[in-house]
Amino acid sequence: MSLLRIEDLHVEVDGKPILVGIDLAVEAGEVHAVMGPNGSGKSTLANVLAGRPGYDVVRGSMTVDGEDVRTLSPEERSLHGLFLAFQYPIEIPGVSNMEFLKAAVDAHALGRGEEPPTAVDFVKRARVAATRLQFDPDFLKRGVNDGFSGGEKKRNEILQMLILEPRLAVLDETDSGLDIDALQVVADGINAFRANSNAVVLVTHYQRLLNYVVPDHVHVLADGRIVHSGDRGLALELEERGYGWLGG
């Protein structure tokens, strides 16, 4: 059984078809890159997996570990192991990163029928992750993404992923807007996360990130369907030749 299986997925936003028949299977231990030009439907794919309101599945299925997630609420999908790193992480002023992460970790623990971690254990864990992503010690006290630079916001997404240890991580253009140092930190985080027990879907416009996080499979999305699949070589070819040669 595939970790993620998408079959004949059709998605509309405001009644307008965006995805028109996506098929994709991701096995445990794999990293898949989903590439494509602007407007090809990459972000729609990421958002519809996470259950963002406004993205309507009109046909097809998407299963995580065999369970159809279409009828699950966004928080249920999260508890089922699906994580989305946001393209534009939103700020929640007044709520500290610490509180926010603890609430998320507690929800996941309760979802597994476990006791939430003690505050002390949790803080230790959070500090380790924060250090790995090169945040200052006061990071945990700051408001969620409040006053963060673009790079800090993206690093924060990766930090949340490391702490929640999802089964499937979908990263929506996490590499965009990063300078080379931040890109390296983010890539290190993703590589540290990679394991045989999970899978990663990297949604990206550029192949730059793939120099650091080497994917097992690369898919090219155009006009709402996957038009080409290959290995890492495909990404390099795209960098050289652009998306034009693949046609619509």
Added chain:
Amino acid sequence: MPERTSELADLVGQEHAATGREYAAGFVTEIEADTLPPGLDESIVRAISTKKEEPPWMTEWRLDAYRRWLSMPPPRWAHVQFPDIDFQAISYFSAPKGDAPKSLDEVDPELLRTYEKLGIPLHERARLAGVEAADEEAPQVAVDAVFDSVSVATTFKERLAEAGVVFCSMSEAIREHPDLVRRYLGSVVPKPDNFYSALNSAVFSDGSFVYVPKGTRCPMELSTYFRINAENTGQFERTLIIADEGAYVSYLEGCTAPMRDDNQLHAAVVELVALEDAEIKYSTVQNWYPGDEQGNGGIYNFVTKRGACLGDRSKISWTQVETGSAITWKYPSVVLRGADSVGEFYSVALTRNFQQADTGTKMTHIGPRTKSTIVSKGISAGSSQNSYRGRVRMNPGARGARNHTQCDSLLIGDACGAHTFPYIESKLPSSVIEHEATTSKVSDEQLFLCQQRGIDPEKAVAMIVNGFCRDVFRTLPMEFAVEAAKLLEVSLEGAVG
């Protein structure tokens, strides 16, 4: 995506639907009461005074207030709407039957049960609501319980007396400490200050009185718990707190009322007096019945609260967490007379369904180098209207005075409103007045982020609102801060799942 917003509004608005999470304090106590017939004239004022066995000067004081009230119009400037109140339809006095209890042992067990049910146990091991078993090291809280028109019990009186602190009902103070009462009653809020203060002065029935002597730090938190029980009865309590030179006292106030379809009037007056180097911290968690989800019933909370920093370097600090009442009209204020005196106002006002709140503060700077801080957090949900109204005045003598005002509004859903009415009156170019205001909204994006991380929307809203209120909660005494956070969470709970 607007449909999401309305979903969110529903979620917050539904919490009064029959989900078992209704207003938990909404029960009625069956107790025999001694109630005056509805209506107000001089004979009623006299009857109240007689019932309380008051000296003639007090009766005259009340009658003077009553005569002034007759010629005063009710205030109409607040951003609230309600039908005219028929002051002849209200009963101005209701008390549980029987002689006033002389000790806790004599208090009617039914009353004790009422307060237990509300989480305010009146036995002397008592702690504040929500805190289990009194452990020896934890701070104790002395409680004065006011049921309808009278104080039914005051705890820890003896221990307080050892420290020289007077904490008793206002009726008792009028009998036992007439000099202090005559000197200070009405000195901060004069009888004709406004329509409701004049009415209160005429008919107030009970309330709490505190006197902390020179150089004394009150050994425990003092607390008054107000409960309206009887139908068609107004509650008009009167509180007077005097901190003598160098004294310190922290005072907490809580309130609830049964759920009734009619509106009930609550028109209290609170006066604080801080002499040289004295400090008074006054905290309120107000949870009067707010009415149902259609806007029927609920308390009209028309309250005048004011403190006078009379002495140099004195300090008065108001903290309020307001989640109840159909209509709130309330401006806890500070008159900064002493040099270097400090006034603070920290407020969280949450409105939902059809609640209306017009609340804020007045800081009047008279003495040199006086300083005031205002932090107001308004949260509006459902179809409610939430207004901040504040006035900062710098008089000519207030050289080097400073004010900082921070006024934030948070909107949940599309049908509610937040309004800010700041008034700044400065006769002094050298004074510093800073005003910051923000309005934000709990956005669908924020909620979706929380949900994507596994946090359900109700918890997410509570977390965001709590974060928004943090600056105010941290000024509350510890147990009250926990209570306040819980109260907000319950008030925001939806009916999902």
